[in-house]
Amino acid sequence: MKLKTVAFIGVGNMGAPMARCARRAGFDLIVCDRNQAVLEAFAQEGATVTTDVAACAGADAVVVLLANDAQIMEAVLGERGLVQAIAPGQRPIVCMMSTTLPDTLQALKGPIEAAGARLIDAPISGGIVGAEQGTLTIMLGGDAADVQAVMPLMEAMGERIFHCGALGAAEVVKVINNMLCVTNMFLTAEAIELAQRHGVSFEGLSPILAVSTGLNFLTADAQTGRAQYRAWARSEEAYTAIYNVVSKDLHLALKLADLAQLDLGLLKGVSQYVDSADPQAMGRWMRSGQVN
Structure with missing residues (x-):
């Protein structure tokens, strides 16, 4: 067809x-x-x-x-x-x-x-x-x-x-991917802010992470990483929309773990952090999207 x-x-x-x-x-x-x-x-x-x-x-x-x-x-x-x-x-x-x-x-x-x-x-x-x-x-x-x-x-x-x-196999892969992705979304924004507070720009950090063990989809290229954060945090409505999605995705991962009778402590911790709705997170994402 x-x-x-x-x-x-x-x-x-x-x-x-x-x-x-x-x-x-x-x-x-x-x-x-x-x-x-x-x-x-x-x-x-x-x-x-x-x-x-x-x-x-x-x-x-x-x-x-x-x-x-x-x-x-x-x-x-x-x-x-x-x-x-x-x-x-x-x-x-x-x-x-x-x-x-x-x-x-x-x-x-x-x-x-x-x-x-x-x-x-x-x-x-x-x-x-x-x-x-x-x-x-x-x-x-x-x-x-x-x-x-x-x-x-x-x-x-x-x-x-x-x-x-x-x-169903693709959804299993996707949920596991998102379990890792969401952790990177929040932790990378913190890493960018930490580096910049100490005088190291994301543009200077990214090429090193790209060939080191800290590599993830946001650090591979600073321009692309900043574009992602700008898109996610371009408005409170946009941030709320992506926040709701990632929170849901972590809960799906927890359900998969329960079905497999696995106790995944770090996943639980990340999910609890996201559910806590850190009031600093949106501002950090906005700053991560800005070229200094």
């Missing part, structure tokens, strides 16, 4: 630039969101816009990029959800690009397949900058034929694409 029309359910900080990448690649685009300002912007760019999830059911691929399981379940299985609107003979591929747990995917799989559709998990990494540039890392889980069918769409949004295994 050749994909022609792609629907995005959720076009927030990540979904909006990803949808624009898909449109630039030549896909007909439907965007579904509750934010009228966002919909107006996409309408001006030539996309079909809607607040009704059911209007996405006719697309060849449906990307789900919502904040939490409650939103996902309502959008897919709710009274006006996607599953209810899939017409006989249609076989859309539902691409779960939200970060969730394998158990959630299993709860969705039966109803989605009963409606004639297919489900893969396709979580992402790379932040807002990666979404804007179309350079995301995309992890895929599910049937090999379905993964292959959506590859042109994935290649429009990402540069590094991995098939991790069966349905």
Whole structure:
């Protein structure tokens, strides 16, 4: 099956630039969101816009990029959800690009397949900058034929694409990635501030960390690292949005640990720190985004 029309359910900080990448690649685009300002912007760019999830059911691929399981379940299985609107003979591929747990995917799989559709998990990494540039890392889980069918769409949004295994495998990889990523997000901002207080700029620090054991995705290149912090902390609303996501992701990692009967003390500590809502964190991120 050749994909022609792609629907995005959720076009927030990540979904909006990803949808624009898909449109630039030549896909007909439907965007579904509750934010009228966002919909107006996409309408001006030539996309079909809607607040009704059911209007996405006719697309060849449906990307789900919502904040939490409650939103996902309502959008897919709710009274006006996607599953209810899939017409006989249609076989859309539902691409779960939200970060969730394998158990959630299993709860969705039966109803989605009963409606004639297919489900893969396709979580992402790379932040807002990666979404804007179309350079995301995309992890895929599910049937090999379905993964292959959506590859042109994935290649429009990402540069590094991995098939991790069966349905749910990609979400396991993603949750573990985020467990490490979130720790780096908060600790690197502290490291930048510490260095600069002692007269060492991030631009001077970064090239050394890039070839040393302190390397992470924010320290590999100071310009890119600062751009990430600017995007995350450009406003209180933006910071709150990313904060809510990373807090949720750490709790997903804790659930995975519980399911595996593992006691992960450092993960617990990082999650407790994030949940404490350190009042200095946003200001530190803002300063980390500024070139001195």
